[in-house]
Amino acid sequence: MLETSLVKVIGRGSTVNLTIDDIEDISVVYQHLNDHLANNRFMYSTGIINVNVGRRILVKEEIQKIKEIIESESNVTVARFWCDPSTLSEALSESNGFGVDLSDPSRKSQPQQAIVIQHNDPATYSDSVSPIDQDDIGDPLVSDDDFKPEPHDAPEYLDVLIRATGNSDEELHYDTEYVSSDISEVIDEDSLDDLVGFPVKDTPESGDVHLTNKTEELIDAYRRNEALFIKTTCRSGEVIKYPGDIVVLADVNPGAELVADGDIIIFGNLRGFAHAGASGDIQSVIVASNLNAHRIQISDCVGVAPGKSKQSKSRGSQPKIAFIRRNSIYVATYTGRFAGYSGGVLYEG
C-alpha cells in the first residue's frame, strides 16, 4: 500500500484502487493527487483504475477534474468512482442524527477514520455496538498508517456502487437502492457465475447467466461478513457457492447444489447435493432437519447414503449431522452440538 496523506493506492491482482481523502478540501486533494502521480509515474504505465471517494459527495465537475488529473498525469484510465456501502450508510446516519456536514473540511479526520476501520475489520466489527456510540472514537492508537480506506479483502464484485455517469447533471448520488436493485449491472458476469445462479454449462448460450432472487441476499450477506441465509427453496439447476457458512431455511431439492467453504445448515429437507468445507476444511459439517440426500461431500470426502432400507426409515425423522471421521463421512442424529459425535452411520453406499 502506497500512500501520501491524502491519496492511497491499493493494488490487488490486476485491479488498482485509489482512495482519495474525503475530509480535506478538494483543491488540496487535487494537488496531492497531482504530486503523487507525478512522483510515481513509473507505476501508472498502463491499465485501469478505480477511485474510492470515501464519504465525499462530489459534483460532476469535481469528478471530471479528478479523472482529468489522473488521466493526464499517467497512462491509466479511470474505470469508475465508487464508495464503500458501509461508509456511506454511516455517513448518512451520522448526517441525519447529528447534523454533521459531510463536506465540512474543518471536521477532524481522525474520528471518522476510526469508525471506518470498525466496519472494515471483521474482528472489530462484531464488537462495535454502533459506530456512532463509540467512546474511543478518537483513539490515538489508530494512526493514519493503520488506516485501511476500504475493505479490499472483499471480492472485487462487491466494490459495487456508485458509478459516476458522465451524463449526470446532478451531484453524484449515494443511492443505496441503486445498489440493491441494479446489482446485476454492476457485477461483472464472470464473477457472478462463480457466485450464484444457474451455471453456464447448463444453458446453451454461455455467458447468459440467470440471476436468481438469491443474488441480492448473497451480496448483502457478504457485505456484512455473515453466513448466507437462503429463505426460498433451492431448486434443481441452482448452484449456490459461498465462501462461508450457508443456512437454508427451506428445502434443497434434487438437482440443486450448495457449495460452502464453511458449514451447511438446512432447516428443510436436503435432497440435493451439499458440499461443505469446499476449500478443504475437514472440520466442516452438514446439518439438516431431513437428510435425504443420496450424495454429500465434506472437503474431499464423498459420502453416499446407505441402501434404501435405511433411507426410507429416515423420512420425517430427527435432524442429522454429517461429519468427517477417519477420512469417511458419518451421519449421526444431531443432538444440539457441532462436534464430539462418536457413533453414526457410515456413508459409503
Add this chain to the structure above:
Amino acid sequence: MKGRTIVITSGKGGVGKTTTTANIGTGLAMRGHRVVVIDTDIGLRNLDVVMGLENRIVYDLVDIIEGNCKMHQGMIKDKNNQDLYLIPAAQTRDKNCINEEQVKELCAKLESEFDYVLIDCPAGIEQGFKNAIAAAEEAIIVTTPEVSAIRDADRVIGLLAAAEIHNPKLIINRIRPGMVKRGEMMDKDDIVDLLAVEVLGMVPADDKLITATNQGVPVIHDKRAVSGAAFSRITARIDGDDVPLMDLDPKTSIMGKVKEIMGMNRGAYSHA
C-alpha cells in the same frame, strides 16, 4: 381492462401442456371470456391439431411477428366458440426465428383485446421456453406424478423465479387414483412437499381425453368425462372461483381401509 397472460409450461415433454392449454382456453371461453391461445412450439406445432383447427391455418405466429400478415389475419377462430382464437406456431421455421421482445410486443397488443392470453410453451428450457415466458405474468406448471417430470418442473419453477414470475400454479396431470391408493404413485402431498407450490388442480388419467384429443375436440366439452370435469374446475379456479380440490377416488374399498390402518400404504418410490 388489461387481460391476463398465462404461460403453460412443464420443462419435460409429453406431460400434457398442449392438451391443458386447449382445455383451459376452451373452458375460459365457455365461461364467456375472450381468449386467445398461442402455440409457441415453433417447428412442432400441435395445439391446432388438438383443437381441431389444423385445416384452417393460413398464417402463423411467425407471419404475425414478421409482419407478413395482420394480427387478426393470423388468428383462427374456434369451431365451437366465438370468443376463442388460436395463433398457431409455424411448422417450417425454428424457435430461434423469433425473440422475447417480439413476443412481448405481440402479447401487449393481445392483452388489450382479450381477457386471457394463454401461451403454450414448448418442452425444454432453451430459446423457445424463453420466448414463451417472456410476456407472461403468471405461469401454470403441468406435471405428471413421475419423478422425471417433477424434477423438470422443479427446475422450471426456479427458472421462472429467475425471470420474475413468482408463485406458479401446479396442475398434476394423468394421476391414477387407484395407483396412488396402492402407494404405487406419488400423490398430491408428495409432489407439493417437493415443489412447494400451490396446486391448481389434478387431472385423472382418462381414456376419453385421448379420444377427444384425437378427434380435435377438447375434452372439456364432454361433461361426463372425469378429465373434462377436472379441467372445468381448474378453469373456474383460474377465473377466481373458490372450488375445493376434489377427492379423485371417493370409493374406498374395505380392503383399502384395512391396509391403511395397518400402514401398508407406505410410499414405494424414492425422492432421491
